[in-house]
Amino acid sequence: MITHSNLEQALKFYFGYDNFRPGQRQIIEIALENRDMLVVMPTGGGKSLCFQLPALVKKGITVVVSPLIALMQDQVDALRKNGIAATFLNSSLNSYKVRSREQAILEGKIRLLYVAPERLMSERFLPFLDLVHHQVGVSSFAIDEAHCVSEWGHDFRPEYRQLRSLRSRFNNVPVLALTATATDRVRADIIEQLGLKQPNIHIASFNRENLYYEVRPKTKNSYAELLELVRENDSSTIIYCLTRKQVDELTLKLQHDKVLALAYHAGLNDEERSTNQTRFIRDDVRVMVATVAFGMGINKPDVRLVIHYNLPRNIESYYQESGRAGRDGEQSRCTLFLSFGDVKTIEWSINQKTDEQEQKIARQQLRQTIDYAESTLCRRTIQLGYFGEQFDGNCGNCDNCRYPKPTQDWTVEAMKFLSCIARTKEKFGMNHIIDILRGGKTEKIKQYDHEQLSTYGIGKDRTADEWKMLGRCLLQQRLLEQGTDGYFVLKLNAASWEIMRRQRQVAIAVPVVQKASIKETSINTIEGEMLMQKLRVLRKTLADIQGVAPYIIFSDATLKSMAHIRPQTKADLSKISGVGSRKLAEYGDNFLSAIRNFCQENNLTTQKVEAKPVPVDNSPSSTELTTLKLYQQGMSVDEIALERSIRSTTVIRHLSDLIEKNEAIDINLLVPANKQQVIWKVLDTLGDVALTPIKEYLGNDYSFDEIRIVRGVWRNKSKK
Structure with a gap:
């Protein structure tokens, strides 16, 4: 059973990642408190994990509202490859498949159900969902692409508005709304339209640094x-x-x-x-x-x-x-x-x-x-x-x-442009001003007698696009104003008059085209690039056999780590980000074989390379020493947790790390001797892996705390 205290182990075991991305753990912990939430996280930030991992912790089924069939199938394929019971119901399925999946849902065999808003709100499906809630329990609703609910969003879909009725029908089921983009107005609209109750709002940075x-x-x-x-x-x-x-x-x-x-x-x-x-x-x-x-x-x-x-x-x-x-x-x-x-x-x-x-x-x-x-x-x-x-x-x-663009002095042109605006009494938009400067013969010029102006035709030496470029530069530099009435009438400001009085210069940037290449440097060697290509071919072959997208097998980032580190054993491969227990078992032999063959063919060394170097400093931290002092005074784990206002699992982690750092702690007070022997044998068999695979191997008679303590002793002995 996954709990708050071992979310990291679940992350590695099911999804293959060592650490949460910024904000993910906080969102997941709040989701586990059964609160409504609005999560605004940019594409690539890891929104899906924020409802997928809680679905593995909560009892019942998580219903995910997703607008597109391709997106549903994609995510369900990925979840199944990670050993997670997920399914979808949509128009791509025949009636037999729909019935069999509905039966699996009612039998409690599914943790995540993906469904389109149209099907979810249909007259046939809502009674089925009532039955699911009665027999299995609906743990939460995750509304993906939640900006679709707002008319102010960039992809409004009317059917999303009907989702509000879920609040009255399933009043106590929390709703998690997720979107990649939302302005203040759209966020407020999402909260109102979905009827979110005092939601926790998490807004991640929109900065995509890569x-x-x-x-x-x-x-x-x-x-x-x-x-x-x-x-x-x-x-x-x-x-x-x-x-x-x-x-x-x-x-x-x-x-x-x-x-x-x-x-x-x-x-x-x-x-x-x-x-x-x-x-x-x-x-x-x-x-x-x-x-x-x-x-x-x-x-x-x-x-x-x-x-x-x-x-x-x-x-x-x-x-x-x-x-x-x-x-x-x-x-x-x-x-x-x-x-x-x-x-x-x-x-x-x-x-x-x-x-x-x-x-x-x-x-x-x-x-x-x-x-x-x-x-x-x-x-x-x-x-x-x-x-x-x-x-x-x-x-x-x-x-x-x-590549900051070189600038040119366009003060004279700016004076002509602004003077023309002044002589037309600030009543017209950019296109008409440019027509006057270039000596146009339009009906509008004739209507207002603008061919009589002193600025008429004085800008024939510049193209219309060049004048537009100047006009927009003046607006960007706040040297000119523009109305917001939909007609974009140009208005002069104090800076405009300074230019016309020769008190201010105007410089505009000249566009420069840069070289196209963005070749990456994460794999520095020719051998690394060659191995990367071989691993891509292997990934594509396996994906075609299984009828899934290649990235469902492993991501590019994971393949690059393999090509750089060149793991030779499953223990080494398991340390690479993106390699979870299920994928290690299913694909480990294939990829290790390809890597070993490549190393042999190219006479490459096969020395062990750690994915994450361990700091040399092995001395206890101050917080660990505080726990040790209280433990040596005879206090139990629970008493130390109460005294220090921390979780008991944190105390266990301190004690385990202290044991690993060679501090004298009698573990017989923490783990029965017969259990120590069994855990030790499993560690000898599986090696230094995450706690979750060990727990899965041992079963429910052994706790994570007991395994962690024995692993601390085992690691300490292994160093000697």
Whole structure:
């Protein structure tokens, strides 16, 4: 039985990880207190574990609401590979499979059930869930992609609004709402719409440190740049386009250039979309060209490159879409190509909206995206600021921080631009001002007699795009204001007048294209890279045989650790992050054999390399010495815990570590002699592994505390 005190052992045993990511343990502990929660954690932060691990501790079944079939199947496959009883119910199953899975649920054989909101709230399913609650118990509801409940979110889904009725039907069952992105307004809406009761709110940092962000101007050479990026990246790539036509055209061009690429958009039938998505997930093809319809259900951790070949509609969508890169924490690249032609396309779609308020919001969001793309500030400062998170800049992992753009003096052009705004009495937007400067013949110019202005035609030496670049730079530098009424009328401020009086200079950044390569350096040797490729081939072979995605077997990060450390025994392999007990048993021999053969073929040394060096300092800490003093005074474990206001398991850990550090402690007072002998034999058999496998081997007659104490003595003897 997993408890609060051995969450780390469960994490290693079931999921193969040595440590929790920031915030995970805190969230899990609160979830185990049966409280409502709202968790905002960026893609790749480990949201799923926050409800999966508590499901193994709580009695009953955890119901996970997930919007997409692909996402459900992905997570269930991964859980089953880790030896966790999970299943899903959706439209992909025939009636026989549905009945057999429902029977397994009613018999208490399932710990996690994934279901879509439409099925969950259906007239047939709710009575079934009532029966499950009566016979087995529903321990909690986990609402994944919770931003879908809010009209202010970037992916609103009306069916999510019905989930509020779960609160009245299952009043005492806690609800855990999870999302990767949510502004203050969206967070408040999620809490209200789901009826969360005094929820604990956990907001993790939105900073994805492993992602490199860059923006490039869209030119006639942009396809060549994109092709270079794709060819230099040897892992999975997603390329986003605005329209279906652009997706199809770009896919054909890539295929013509011998790139294995597939298309994904709403114009394809369901079977084509599903097949293409599956082939991408299983690494049969490396590149997916798609509209933004693709991605939310993709739990693929090894995407190394996300390209936006067209401008995104808003920063929140861009953060979400680009965030599909590097979910495993490995270095990845996010490239955006900026074209003002895309602005016109998006503006046209905004004008199709019938609600004026929706139009206004969409225009403001588009303006924020353009400002982001054109800014010379740290990309993270802008992104994180959008979500209300302060960031001081200089991230060192975006184009503006790594390669500050050279600037040019555009003071004269700025004076012309601002003077034209003044002479038109601050009543017009940027496009009309530019038309005047370039001597346009538009109806609007004729209507207001603006061809009579002294600024008419004085800017013919610059292109319209150059004037737009200047205008946006003035706005970003707060040298000019813009109305928020949806029409974006330009307004002068005090800084504007300083420029026109020659009291202030204006410098704008000149775009520079950087080299495409982001080759990683985590595997430093040629041998390491060669072994990595062999392990990838083995992973793909095993995945194809079992009909799962390769990353379900092991992640790229785990393979890289194997290639670097080159473990020779199961004990060594078990120490690598991502190798849990179930996967060690199922795949250990395959991967160890491949590693040993590679080492022999290349005459590589097979010395043991520890995944985590142990500190040399073996002296007891001050807190351990305090426990030792009380224990030597004759106090029991429970009495020491009460005296020090700590858990009894912490006292046991102190005593075990003290024994390992050669302090004299009589363990006969802690563990019966007959149990000591049995535990010692198991340790000799299994070796120095985590406590959970030992407990599983010994059974319920032996406690974790007893095993920990004996293991302390066993480790101490092993050193001598």
